[in-house]
Every structure is written in C-alpha cells, then in structure tokens.
Amino acid sequence: MGGVVAEVLSQQEIDRLLAGVNSGEVKEAELGELLKKKEVYEYDFRKPTRISKDQIKTLRNLHENFAELYGFHLASRLQTMVSIELVAVDQLRYSEYVLSITNPCCVYIFDVGQTNSRAVLELTTDLVFMIVERLLGGIGSPPKAPRAITQIEQRIIQPLVLQALNNLSTAWRPVYELEFPLCGFETNADFVQIAPAGEIVLVFSFEVKIGDESFLMNLCYPTFALEEINAQVNLMRSLSRATGKNREIAYRALSENLLKTCIEVRTLIGTTSIRLKELLDLEVGDIICLDTHVDESVPIYLNDKLKFYGKPGVVDGVVSVKIVREASEDHE
Structure with missing residues (x-):
C-alpha cells in the first residue's frame, strides 16, 4: 500500500534553489510546478518500523564498540590480523531472518538480561571452521563439503562465544546493565524460536575479516526485548542533549517526577x-x-x-x- 510523502530538501539544496531563482536559471512557474509535484513511496503496513532512527543510531554506536572489543580478543587468540565491522542494521520479520540463514548453521541462543526474552548470535560455519583450525595450529582451510560442526568443535568454539557475549554486555553497560547468559545452540535455523514468525526483529550484521578472508556474523534481537531498554536509551539521550543550565533543569524535573512516584x-x-x-x-x-x-x-x-x-x-x-x-x- 502506498502513501503520499513530500520530499524533504536539505539546507544546501534550498540555498541552490534560491540562488537559481535569483539568477533566472529556475523560473518561478517551474518552481511552483516542482513544489506541487508529489512522489509516492511504498509503505508496508505489515512491516512497521518499531525502532526509531535516533534509537538505531545509539544501538549502532553500541554495537560498533562491541565489534571493536571482540575484534581485539579474536586477534589475541588467533595470533593474526582480525577486524570486525558493523555493516548493516535491519528491521525485518523474524520469518524473513530465519529464511536468510543457510543450513547447517551455528546459532547460539542467549537470554537478554531480565527481559524474559532471548536473542541469537549467528556465526557462519566457514567462520567457525576457520577459528577452530587456527586454534588447533592449522591455516584455517574450510572442509571440502558443507557439514554441521561436531561436538568437539562446539567445545572448542564455545569459550570464544562466551567471550563475545561478555564483550556485548560490556558494550551495553553505558546504556543498560545487561547480562547475556548462553542458553542454547542449534545447527538448524528452523528449530530456533525466539519470537513469533510475524514479529519484527532487529538484525546487526558484522563483517569479520581474518587475514585475507571475510565472514559474516549476525546478532538478532526481537524488538519486544528492547522496549524497556529503549525507554532508558531515550532518557539518556534527552539528558545528554542538555548542557549547563538546561542539564540542571532536566535533572530537577526528573527528581520532581520521582518524588511524586507512589511506593507501596x-x-x-x-x-x-x-x-x-x-x-x-x-x-x-x-x-x-x-x-x-x-x-x-x-x-x-x-x-x-x-x-x-x-x-x-x-x-x-x-x-x-x-x-x-x-x-x-x-x-x-
């Protein structure tokens, strides 16, 4: 279903347009026609945007810090050049995310603090095989045919997964005190059920570079797990924008509201x-x-x-x- 949305011009575009009118390059009649013209954008009401752009920006910065922390740890463990970069943040239905996972996979399920919700850390099998090979003294060559990782390989990679969740908790700490205990592992994405199929999830995609090789790593949160956290993010952002006298006024207003809170x-x-x-x-x-x-x-x-x-x-x-x-x- 479509909706009519007017295009928003930047200040630089507005200045150029006014300069064109003053110089005669753009006629006023033409300008009127441009202003009347409207562009139609598609909007899917079945796929609403649950997380605002400001919240996405805060969460992006947070996960960029996680990528840096975990990249340092992997480099020290593998004794080679490792870099992790956040390349995309997407909001999509959980069923769409599951369909994007290639089986066999390596999906680690973890609890999201005290929210009674779960999220997943997805590693490609090629990334896991590379890390296991490196830890065992090899060069990191992948297997000849696609296969699921064995229980021995799971035991070898698990400490690094636990460290990833620990680094993720550290990255979240400036915004919200969260722990991410590991609670499950699956090699088939169809068995991973952290949200209803139609629920919107937030997926952070990372590019992991080990030497000359590149791999994909994903973090997937259900949006309902982030509702309480986003409230805290909004509060911190509003306080961080206040400076000097405004900050003092903001804290005073917050204190007055807290004093009105009823406690049993x-x-x-x-x-x-x-x-x-x-x-x-x-x-x-x-x-x-x-x-x-x-x-x-x-x-x-x-x-x-x-x-x-x-x-x-x-x-x-x-x-x-x-x-x-x-x-x-x-x-x-």
Missing part, C-alpha cells in the same frame, strides 16, 4: 503455622499466637524489598510502625 510500604507483624482442623474451628474472638515476640522488630518492605525494621504500635488510634533501623545495618 508494608510490614509483616508475624507468622505462624496451624493444623487444618484448627483453621476450620476458628471463631470470632479466638486468639492466634504469632512467632514474633512483643519486643522484637518487624520487617518493613518498600515495593517488596526489605529496607527497614520497626516497632509496631498505635498512634492517635491508628495502627502504626516506628522505624528503628535500616535493614542494611544487619549486613555490616
């Missing part, structure tokens, strides 16, 4: 265990003895996190708790 505060007076028969026999007026002594402090939780200890009591006819110490003091 609750305390646990005590617990006990009773038999089911005793539970069924309970009546109004019965007394239940708890495991908390009268002079014992009770825990106080802020959003389910233990923060203080206090003493229960009554103030102006209302049941209350007086804070007596911080929970962190128990660990000192």
